Amino acid sequence: MQSHSLRMFLAGAALLASGFASAETPADFLSRYQTEARQSAPGFSASAERGEKFFTATHGGEWSCSTCHTKNPAARGKHASTGKAIEPMAPAANPERLASTRAVEKWFGRNCKDVLGRTCTPAEKADVVAWLMNSPR
Amino acid sequence: MTATFPARALRALALAIAAGAAGLALADDDENKRLNINHPEYRSECGSCHIAFPPALLGADSWRAMMAGLDKHFGSDASLDAETSAVITKFLVANAARRDSAGSDGRPLLRISDTRWFRKEHRDGHDGITPGIFRSEAVKSAANCAACHRNAAAGDFSERDIRIPKNGARS
Structure with a gap:
């Protein structure tokens, strides 16, 4: 009896946890990256303006983020080498963006290496997320 | 993102068709080239960056x-975690x-476009292919199958669905 209700409880808790994990919001990413950035710079506060500058500038290489994603986060982009369409980056225009840690970390990981030749810092990610969240539909 | 096959029966049928087509994949002028990307x-x-190539x-x-x-x-970082990579390699x-x-x-x-089969099938003059078309603004790259094979993203390379862009020769 007791072990049965314990099992039920654990199953419920697991369900709840998985529900939370799949329901991440853009604000979750902003606060997570901001918190990470504050560990080395306590006064850090994400800036959409800095995010835009970062997104649209080249960083020593050939590409900027906007080479493929355009300078408008609400617009569709186009892959620079294959020509394939890329859906908008702004969550207001594309609800699939900034909704899963796995996807967000995968794409920051890959694309920062393509554009900067290194991983992005938490501060850079926080700024970009702030800018994408600011974008109207 | 693209069409899925919700019904299990339909999926099984598609797999069977695809398996059959895969055997013929490299045959010339095959009308129904449906390849398994399921x-x-x-x-x-x-x-994401390109269509799922068969x-x-x-x-x-x-x-x-x-x-x-x-x-x-091919000039980009496309890393995957080890588990996902193993599953995909197996497929x-x-x-x-x-x-x-x-x-x-x-x-x-x-590169698929370096294979002998691809080069033969996509040579200049064959099936309306014009010189320079792969570097044109409309096509951009030989990796952009869907520029001409309109249902390539679904694994469908049937001849009847080929439309070569009119402005393809200009770049």
Whole structure:
């Protein structure tokens, strides 16, 4: 009896946890990256303006983020080498963006290496997320 | 992202058709070239920057080499976690072309467009292909199958669905 209700409880808790994990919001990413950035710079506060500058500038290489994603986060982009369409980056225009840690970390990981030749810092990610969240539909 | 096959029966049917087509994949002028790309993880992980290329278009050794070098994937970082990478490699190898796709140096080719079959089928003048079309603004790259094969993203390379862009020759 007791072990049965314990099992039920654990199953419920697991369900709840998985529900939370799949329901991440853009604000979750902003606060997570901001918190990470504050560990080395306590006064850090994400800036959409800095995010835009970062997104649209080249960083020593050939590409900027906007080479493929355009300078408008609400617009569709186009892959620079294959020509394939890329859906908008702004969550207001594309609800699939900034909704899963796995996807967000995968794409920051890959694309920062393509554009900067290194991983992005938490501060850079926080700024970009702030800018994408600011974008109207 | 693209159409899915919700009904299990339909999926089984599609798989059967695709398996049949894969055997004929490299035959010339086959009217119904439906190739198997029916693997959700492959389609989502390898169908973002380019379409999910049919595994039947390269040999198993080529796919193994491809998956071992995703951090330097044609000038981009396309890294995957080890688990996802293993699952996708298994699908690619299981559905690969029966023949090896190796270059003149004997090493596995990584570009589908470098295979002898591709070069023959896409030579200038063949089926309305004009010189320079692959570098044109409308096509941009030989990797952009869907520029002419309109249903390529669904693994469908049937001849009747080919439309070569009119402005293709201009760049």
